[in-house]
Amino acid sequence: MSNETLVDVETLRTQVRDKYREVAEDPHGTHHFHTGRPLAARLGYDQAVVDVLPDRAVESFAGVGNPFSVRRIETGSRVVDVGSGAGFDSFIAATQVGTTGRVVGIDMTPEMLAKSRATAEQLQFGHVEFREGLAEALPVEDGWADVVISNGVINLCADKQAVFAEIFRVLRPGGVLQFADIANGRPVPIEAMRDVDLWTG
Amino acid sequence: MLEDSGFAQVVIGPPVDTFGGATGEPQARSFDVCGYAFLAHRA
Numbered sequence A: 001m002s003n004e005t006l007v008d009v010e011t012l013r014t015q016v017r018d019k020y021r022e023v024a025e026d027p028h029g030t031h032h033f034h035t036g037r038p039l040a041a042r043l044g045y046d047q048a049v050v051d052v053l054p055d056r057a058v059e060s061f062a063g064v065g066n067p068f069s070v071r072r073i074e075t076g077s078r079v080v081d082v083g084s085g086a087g088f089d090s091f092i093a094a095t096q097v098g099t100t101g102r103v104v105g106i107d108m109t110p111e112m113l114a115k116s117r118a119t120a121e122q123l124q125f126g127h128v129e130f131r132e133g134l135a136e137a138l139p140v141e142d143g144w145a146d147v148v149i150s151n152g153v154i155n156l157c158a159d160k161q162a163v164f165a166e167i168f169r170v171l172r173p174g175g176v177l178q179f180a181d182i183a184n185g186r187p188v189p190i191e192a193m194r195d196v197d198l199w200t201g
Numbered sequence B: 001m002l003e004d005s006g007f008a009q010v011v012i013g014p015p016v017d018t019f020g021g022a023t024g025e026p027q028a029r030s031f032d033v034c035g036y037a038f039l040a041h042r043a
Helices: A009-025 A036-042 A047-051 A088-097 A110-123 A160-170 A196-200 B025-030
Strands: A078-082 A102-107 A128-132 A145-151 A171-184 B007-012 B033-042
Touching (some): A009 A110, A036 A047, A047 A088, A078 A088, A078 A160, A088 A102, A102 A110, A145 A160, A160 A171
Parallel strands (some): A078 A145
Antiparallel strands (some): A171 B033
């Protein structure tokens, strides 16, 4: 990961929003990545936990790893999910923190927020809420979170340093960041890194 | 970058073949792209 902003922030953001609108509205369509329950199984999520979630919570899942594989979140924790999509990881976190905890999912795509909010209402998960916002400007007060999770989102942000600074801001001292993302084992040519189409396609 | 941002005790999980069998697999293979889980603590 480089801290240089290689592409126009707004152009990339628009493309990402368009892509994930497609994933929200047509989760079984043709995408360059896996989605839904097959992806959750591929990434090693606990099938018993996934099985009880409604399709709307799972079908648009497009993560790249399993942030819960490195640590189970403690009961009663306050969690922020950066780029919560249709809420899949937020609902997994909600089952771990229980009703004494809180989960706040943040996403910039209205179609994803509509799905996640509908599922929270369906599940009667009063300890989960979803807010519209950007990873670089999280609508969460300083030091509120015990844990921040994210899955396949930071690689889609042009200014990763700004995202990590924002995560640092919302975490309490000693708080935990557990996230999943992609990394490349071979160097990507600079011209490819400046091609915004390759970030989402 | 995590440590530059004030995080410590960084742990990286094993690679996951995120794109295997997806249409994006050739592109991912060309740069050895895998998924990883990361764990870090705010200092």
